[in-house]
Amino acid sequence: MSTLQMAHDLGDYEDFINLEQFAGHPLAHYVAEVQRIYCADKRPWVIGYSGGKDSSAVITLVYLALLGLTPKLRSKPIFVVSSDTLVETPVVVDLIIRTMKQIERGAQRDKLPITVHPVVPKTSETFWVNLLGKGYPAPTRNFRWCTERMKINPVSDFIKDKVSQFEEVIVVLGSRSSESASRAQVIAKHKIDGTRLARHTTLANAFIYTPIDTWDVEDVWKLLRGAFRYAEEDEIEEWENPWGGNNRPLWTLYMDSSGQGECPLVIDDSTPSCGNSRFGCWTCTVVTKDRAMESLIQNGEDWMLPLLQFRDQLARTTDPEQKDIYRNYKRRTGKVSYQYAKDGEDIAAERKHVPGPYWLKYRQLWLQELLQLEKNLNAQGHTITLITEPELHAIRQHWLKDPNEPDWNDSLPRLYREVYGRDLAWVVDDQSRFDASDAELLDQLAQHHDVEPEMVKKLIELEISLEGLSKRQGVFDKIGSILKQDWGSLEAIQLKQSALQKRNERDMHEEAIDKIEAQIRDVQTLLAHADQISGLLSEVTTDDH
Numbered sequence: 001m002s003t004l005q006m007a008h009d010l011g012d013y014e015d016f017i018n019l020e021q022f023a024g025h026p027l028a029h030y031v032a033e034v035q036r037i038y039c040a041d042k043r044p045w046v047i048g049y050s051g052g053k054d055s056s057a058v059i060t061l062v063y064l065a066l067l068g069l070t071p072k073l074r075s076k077p078i079f080v081v082s083s084d085t086l087v088e089t090p091v092v093v094d095l096i097i098r099t100m101k102q103i104e105r106g107a108q109r110d111k112l113p114i115t116v117h118p119v120v121p122k123t124s125e126t127f128w129v130n131l132l133g134k135g136y137p138a139p140t141r142n143f144r145w146c147t148e149r150m151k152i153n154p155v156s157d158f159i160k161d162k163v164s165q166f167e168e169v170i171v172v173l174g175s176r177s178s179e180s181a182s183r184a185q186v187i188a189k190h191k192i193d194g195t196r197l198a199r200h201t202t203l204a205n206a207f208i209y210t211p212i213d214t215w216d217v218e219d220v221w222k223l224l225r226g227a228f229r230y231a232e233e234d235e236i237e238e239w240e241n242p243w244g245g246n247n248r249p250l251w252t253l254y255m256d257s258s259g260q261g262e263c264p265l266v267i268d269d270s271t272p273s274c275g276n277s278r279f280g281c282w283t284c285t286v287v288t289k290d291r292a293m294e295s296l297i298q299n300g301e302d303w304m305l306p307l308l309q310f311r312d313q314l315a316r317t318t319d320p321e322q323k324d325i326y327r328n329y330k331r332r333t334g335k336v337s338y339q340y341a342k343d344g345e346d347i348a349a350e351r352k353h354v355p356g357p358y359w360l361k362y363r364q365l366w367l368q369e370l371l372q373l374e375k376n377l378n379a380q381g382h383t384i385t386l387i388t389e390p391e392l393h394a395i396r397q398h399w400l401k402d403p404n405e406p407d408w409n410d411s412l413p414r415l416y417r418e419v420y421g422r423d424l425a426w427v428v429d430d431q432s433r434f435d436a437s438d439a440e441l442l443d444q445l446a447q448h449h450d451v452e453p454e455m456v457k458k459l460i461e462l463e464i465s466l467e468g469l470s471k472r473q474g475v476f477d478k479i480g481s482i483l484k485q486d487w488g489s490l491e492a493i494q495l496k497q498s499a500l501q502k503r504n505e506r507d508m509h510e511e512a513i514d515k516i517e518a519q520i521r522d523v524q525t526l527l528a529h530a531d532q533i534s535g536l537l538s539e540v541t542t543d544d545h
Contacts, residue, residue: 013064013242020222023214027064027223034065034211037170037196038076043207045078046159047172051096054174056241056250057212057220059103062172063242066112080116081158085150086391087127087281089293090384091253091301099245106243119158123390125149127283131314132367133391133398135357137327138285138314146281159206168205170197175210178217224250256299282307285315303382306373314366317358326362327355332403334485353490360405364415367395371419389424392416396426406457408439452487 017027038045047062049055059080066074080103082096100116107114123129127146130136139146162169191198192207200206212220224247226240239248282293282304290311297305317326331337337354367387374386392412399407413426439457446453462478 013067016226017064022219022222023216027061030061030211031065031068033196034062035069035073037209038062038065039069039073042076042166043168043170044076044162044166045170045172045209046162047078047080048155048174049080049082049096049100050174051082051092051099052174053217053220053224053250053254054176054212056099056174056247057215057223058172058174060223060241061211063103063106063112063114066114067110067242071111074111074113076113078112078114079158079162080114081155082116082118083151083155084118084120085127085146085281086120086388087150087283087386089280089282089296090304090307090382091296095249095253102245103243106245109244117158119154121150121154123388123394125153126388126391127281128367128370128387128391129394129398131358132363132370133395134332135328135360135363135402137323137358138283138318140318141286144286150281156203159200159203163203163205168207170207170209171200172209172211175213176215176217176220177213178215221251253296256296256301283311283314285311285318288315303377303380306376310369310373317362323355324353326358328357328359328404329353329355329490330404330486331356334403334482336486336490356404360399360402360407363399364411367412368415368419371416375419392424393427401461403458404454406461408457409436455482455485455487458482458485 017031020027022030045062047055047059049059062078066078080100082100084093084096088096096118100118103114104116106112120126127150130145130149131138136145137143159169159171196209196211198208198210200208224241225238226247239246239251241247282290284290290308293304293308293311297308316322329336331354337356339352339354370386374384377384377386396410396412399412400410413423417423439453442456442460443453446456459479459482462475462482466475
């Protein structure tokens with residue numbers, strides 16, 4: 001090492017570091033660069049770890065660099081952050097948890113300033129709360145609502161917290177130019193002249209460092225394979241990493257999945273998201289087929305087959321021909337919505353109905369199937385959580401207050417009890433609330449008086465929500481917003497809208513006629529005035545003669 005003297009801790013790895021070539025340079029070149037940038041200032045590092053090969057290589061490189069520093073130079077903290085969407089592929093989750101624990105133990109043993117920090121999305125932003133609770137349709141390429149909520153926001157919040165604590169941070173990523181050209185272009189665009197750092201695309205006072213951006217995939221596996229065959233001690237084997245773990249399970253995972261790479265730690269909109277059969281969420285419906293998961297199942301992880309089948313069931317609901325079956329004809333605003341053709345598009349597609357959230361009955365069915373699936377997998381010996389207790393509580397509240405289909409039956413506790421035979425500590429609403437028998441009675445009364453029962457239910461819900469308040473500010477606006485929603489069947493709403501449109505067109509036509517007639521009268525008046533003036537002029541001329 002030329003820049004900084006190698007410490008005794010790296011004695012076992014010196015030959016490998018000095019002799020093995022990576023992208024035309026010995027590994028010592030990259031270790032020295034990491035050491036130089038680490039020691040250059042007091043800005044802490046945040047390393048993004050996704051559980052895949054590239055982020056594993058970055059952590060290995062940084063760990064080796066720290067081992068090569070004297071304890072006095074290991075002066076600033078390094079935070080290893082891993083984002084768990086709560087719907088990650090189970091075998092990847094197990095690998096990440098195991099590796100994070102090994103890194104933490106290794107850092108404590110070697111007295112390195114490395115700590116691990118798993119982050120998860122807020123309960124209100126998880127996959128199941130949005131899909132089962134709010135009824136969001138399964139993500140597609142055109143409506144990928146999951147990435148920002150589940151991946152970007154948790155990591156961004158962690159980085160912002162460190163920025164507020166330390167003023168500036170450096171985010172270390174495993175991005176490589178050969179794997180993600182678009183990401184390479186973004187980093188190059190934000191590169192700071194004269195340094196190896198780039199500005200974060202969205203977060204102020206955060207900077208990006210990509211130490212292996214020139215490596216190819218063979219270089220990555222060379223480091224992870226750990227060709228420590230140069231070491232004389234037999235204790236150091238291939239695939240061993242410096243913190244005491246073993247990378248062979250990671251290699252096996254890639255081989256079994258036939259994947260083309262890892263899901264990167266997504267830190268902003270420019271980071272390529274998953275969606276090409278890479279390791280990621282087992283619920284991902286952005287891809288037509290989850291080939292990585294299919295390959296894992298074919299290569300021994302057949303216990304995950306029910307997960308794949310559940311995922312495929314959700315994917316089928318995104319089929320344009322299936323949307324009207326699974327989704328409400330109204331949006332969450334309570335209005336029927338249409339998409340209009342843009343310039344140059346087929347006139348036949350001028351007005352296309354846009355369905356809203358999933359019907360409550362399907363959300364109830366899928367939740368019950370998900371709970372049963374979770375119970376079965378755990379009964380088979382797998383320690384797995386498919387949906388968390390906080391998510392169940394949040395989903396229940398969304399169902400109770402659904403803008404289109406309020407769950408007056410409060411069905412979620414019953415569904416949970418039917419699967420698990422026990423109750424959770426459900427929140428008891430001490431406010432007066434209508435139940436299933438009340439809903440049935442309202443249906444009968446509404447039909448008798450020719451009004452929509454759903455509208456009456458929403459009005460009663462509003463009354464209940466304002467119960468006990470001394471000031472009911474804006475109550476009439478709230479009542480008005482309910483009355484203005486589209487009520488009734490889709491056919492009845494469309495007939496009403498068609499009649500309203502025809503009436504508006506007739507009114508506009510009559511208004512246009514009235515305007516034209518008024519203009520004609522104005523012209524006639526002007527002509528009459530002109531005739532009068534002409535007559536007067538003629539009289540004056542005659543008198544003059």
